[in-house]
Amino acid sequence: MQAQTMQAQTMQHKRCMATVNKSRSMMRTYLSDEGVPLSYSRKRRIAMNLLKEYIREKYSSNEEIQEKLLETLSVYFNQVDNILQKTESPIEKTMAIELLNLIKSDSELGEIGFVDLEPQKTIKLNNRNKYYVADFLITWKPTVSVNGVERKLIVECDGHDFHEKTKEQVKKGKLRDRKLFLEGYTVFHFTGSEIYEDVSGCAIEVLEMIRSWHLSWVHG
Incomplete structure (x- = not known):
């Protein structure tokens, strides 16, 4: 009986996580759709209401699960806002x-280390009075x-x-990448077309x- 209960709880957890991941995917698609002529804050309100309806309909018989999922999504929305x-x-x-x-939904990441995502991160090059602002800095530490x-x-x-438009800017960018590499940073560049065509593939890299x-x- 205990084994059956644990199995049922595990299956329920998997279904809940699948719902959270689906909701995140819906959120990403909606907020990043430039074809929707609305401000981000308006998109956010509409998306949140749609997700609430989706969760309440899917788990109409279990208010406890509804509450937990909505709480999880609320935390997620705050992270997206930030x-x-x-x-x-x-x-x-x-x-x-x-x-x-990807960072939040990949359960394996939690097992292999701590991952931190920081947008517009200011980086000071060692032994130089130079600062560089990265689009994103991702830091990994082992568990x-x-x-x-x-x-x-x-x-x-x-x-x-x-970003870069002239040959001089490209030259400076390559030099900056080499300096960052020497100071322990790995640098990935993705073009706008790569991101628009396959943002999931970029994130998986x-x-x-x-x-x-x-x-x-x-x-x-």
């Missing part, structure tokens, strides 16, 4: 939501605390209107980098 307020271009906002969704073990990945969204860090640490 991260989107700090991003600039449309492609950054699209990438931000996708990265956040087992080890002094000095930390990996950092910079993600740049290279849209036409917000980031996830694979995090997984490779974990494997390197385990077998290192």
Whole structure:
């Protein structure tokens, strides 16, 4: 009987997480749709109401599950609000939501380490009075605390209107990437077309980098 109860609880948890992940996917699609001529705050209110209706209809017979799911989504919306307020271009906002969704929904990440996502992160180059603002800084640390073990990945969204345009700017960008590499940063660049055409694929590349860090640490 106890085994059956645990199995039922596990199945219920999986269904709930599937609902949360589906809701996050719906949220990302709606908020990043430039074809919807509404402000972000208006989109957010509409999306939240739609998700509430979806959850209440799907779990109409269980108010406890409804409450837990709505609480989870409320936390998620607050995280989305915080991260989107700090991003600039449309492609950054699209990438931000996708990265956040992937980090929050991939249960394996919680097992391989701590992952932190920071948009518009100011980075000071060591031994230089120079500062650089990264579109996103992703920091990974292993679950087992080890002094000095930390990996950092910079993600740049290279849209036409917000980034390099001239040969001189491209040259400076390449030089900056090399300096960042020497100081321990990995730098990923994604073009605007890559993000618009396959933002999920871009985010998965980031996830694979995090997984490779974990494997390197385990077998290192």
